[in-house]
Amino acid sequence: MNDQASDPAEQPATLLQAQRLGLSRNQEVIFGPLDFSLHPGEVVLIEGDNGSGKTTLLRILSGLLEPYDGEVLLHGEPLTLARLSHQVALLGHLLGLKLELTALENLRFSIGLGGIRRGITPELALASVGLEGYEDQPIRTMSAGQRKRVALARLLLVPAGLWLLDEPYANLDREGIELVNRLLDHHIHRGGAALITSHGAYAYTSGMPRRIRLKAAA
Amino acid sequence: MKYGTTGAACAALLKRDLLLVWRRRGDALNPLLFAIIVVSLFPFALGPERTVLERIAAGTIFVAELLAMLLSLDTLFRSDLEDGSLEQLVVSPHPLSLLLACKIFIHWMTTALPLIVIAPLLAELLHLPDRVLPVLLVALLLSTPLLSLIGAVCVALTIGMRRSGMLLTLLVLPLIVPVLIFGAGACNAAQSGFAFHAPLLWLGAWLVLALVLAPLAAAAALKISLS
Numbered sequence: 001m002n003d004q005a006s007d008p009a010e011q012p013a014t015l016l017q018a019q020r021l022g023l024s025r026n027q028e029v030i031f032g033p034l035d036f037s038l039h040p041g042e043v044v045l046i047e048g049d050n051g052s053g054k055t056t057l058l059r060i061l062s063g064l065l066e067p068y069d070g071e072v073l074l075h076g077e078p079l080t081l082a083r084l085s086h087q088v089a090l091l092g093h094l095l096g097l098k099l100e101l102t103a104l105e106n107l108r109f110s111i112g113l114g115g116i117r118r119g120i121t122p123e124l125a126l127a128s129v130g131l132e133g134y135e136d137q138p139i140r141t142m143s144a145g146q147r148k149r150v151a152l153a154r155l156l157l158v159p160a161g162l163w164l165l166d167e168p169y170a171n172l173d174r175e176g177i178e179l180v181n182r183l184l185d186h187h188i189h190r191g192g193a194a195l196i197t198s199h200g201a202y203a204y205t206s207g208m209p210r211r212i213r214l215k216a217a218a
Numbered sequence: 219m220k221y222g223t224t225g226a227a228c229a230a231l232l233k234r235d236l237l238l239v240w241r242r243r244g245d246a247l248n249p250l251l252f253a254i255i256v257v258s259l260f261p262f263a264l265g266p267e268r269t270v271l272e273r274i275a276a277g278t279i280f281v282a283e284l285l286a287m288l289l290s291l292d293t294l295f296r297s298d299l300e301d302g303s304l305e306q307l308v309v310s311p312h313p314l315s316l317l318l319a320c321k322i323f324i325h326w327m328t329t330a331l332p333l334i335v336i337a338p339l340l341a342e343l344l345h346l347p348d349r350v351l352p353v354l355l356v357a358l359l360l361s362t363p364l365l366s367l368i369g370a371v372c373v374a375l376t377i378g379m380r381r382s383g384m385l386l387t388l389l390v391l392p393l394i395v396p397v398l399i400f401g402a403g404a405c406n407a408a409q410s411g412f413a414f415h416a417p418l419l420w421l422g423a424w425l426v427l428a429l430v431l432a433p434l435a436a437a438a439a440l441k442i443s444l445s
Contacts, residue, residue, distance in 0.1 A: 065445045081441075085311040086248025098234070100241040112230020112438060113310045115222035159221060173442070203391055 022069035048214030275344035276405030330362035378443035
């Protein structure tokens with residue numbers, strides 16, 4: 001088992017692998033058991049109705065929650081927060097932006113925390129999510145869609161290969177949805193990977209993303 | 219690609235939290251006003267006799283300042299939890315305990331330090347003898363960071379619950395009573411002309427212990443609260 005995991009030829013670059021992953025609360029099964037894997041250059045879409053455990057699954061994969069059943073492997077070894085954190089960018093339904101600070105100040109803080117990709121500046125990132133001219137505007141005065149765009153700009157800056165996006169399409173207009181798809185295309189062409197949750201109304205359309213459908217086992 | 223160093227992350231966090239306090243500076247003044255009001259009410263209630271006020275001065279100032287700090291404790295991680303910044307800190311590639319230590323330091327600097335700065339004024343208000351003032355200041359300098367650190371652990375434990383204010387107070391209270399006894403005890407000893415070093419040294423020892431252990435405990439508690 002150990003030999004297999006350490007031999008790169010045996011396991012050709014599986015980034016993330018879930019084995020019999022399950023979640024139950026109060027003895028009621030919410031989802032699972034679930035088996036899937038994620039490779040670099042791949043987008044996997046997690047679909048499910050409200051309350052089907054999409055967010056919880058993403059929290060498990062980001063290491064914030066311990067899996068209840070089964071396990072998650074990162075590069076073939078059990079996932080821990082410490083091993084994951086250099087490679088993951090998380091966009092939760094809470095965006096992690098400070099309302100009192102401006103867009104630029106928020107992004108600068110994210111760079112301090114997570115580092116920065118080569119060849120990009122916070123100003124460039126804001127411009128490429130369509131927020132040019134909003135650099136010095138406090139987040140408090142922005143609309144929900146604009147806040148989401150600032151959070152997307154953070155994804156562009158932080159050098160993470162794995163994007164875990166919880167409902168990235170929520171609150172965005174048609175143009176914004178295309179923007180998310182463009183960012184994802186760019187990310188996977190660079191060799192990155194992404195896991196996206198969606199309740200199904202809008203979804204990643206370019207290419208053929210693999211889909212995982214979450215259904216309560218009851 | 220350039221990964222951020224832990225030093226850069228701490229610097230960014232310190233800068234952000236200071237900026238946030240500055241943007242909400244009205245709220246930051248609350249504990250200060252609270253302490254001033256409490257201390258200035260005592261002469262009205264007990265009468266202006268110098269002997270009475272001298273006797274209660276150190277203890278009153280101590281209690282007022284610790285309670286003022288207790289007021290602001292709940293805000294330590296609350297806003298970060300509500301806007302999702304806390305998750306970003308947890309999944310960041312740096313030790314959570316170190317990041318929390320930075321947050322605790324900013325909390326101490328923006329609430330306790332102003333309280334210590336106005337302590338001489340409050341002491342004058344209550345006729346605290348001049349020779350006791352240095353002991354009071356040293357005792358406050360040792361006990362307020364202790365309260366910030368102990369408080370941070372309790373806040374981290376209770377933050378997952380809604381309306382945790384009551385529980386937080388119940389948790390913190392027994393833990394700060396010894397701090398109060400030793401801090402105010404040192405002042406009383408100095409005022410009566412006895413040796414006052416021992417309680418101060420005890421406070422110092424606890425502070426060193428808390429400096430090392432409290433951020434680790436807070437980080438562990440926070441991870442549990444988040445899950």
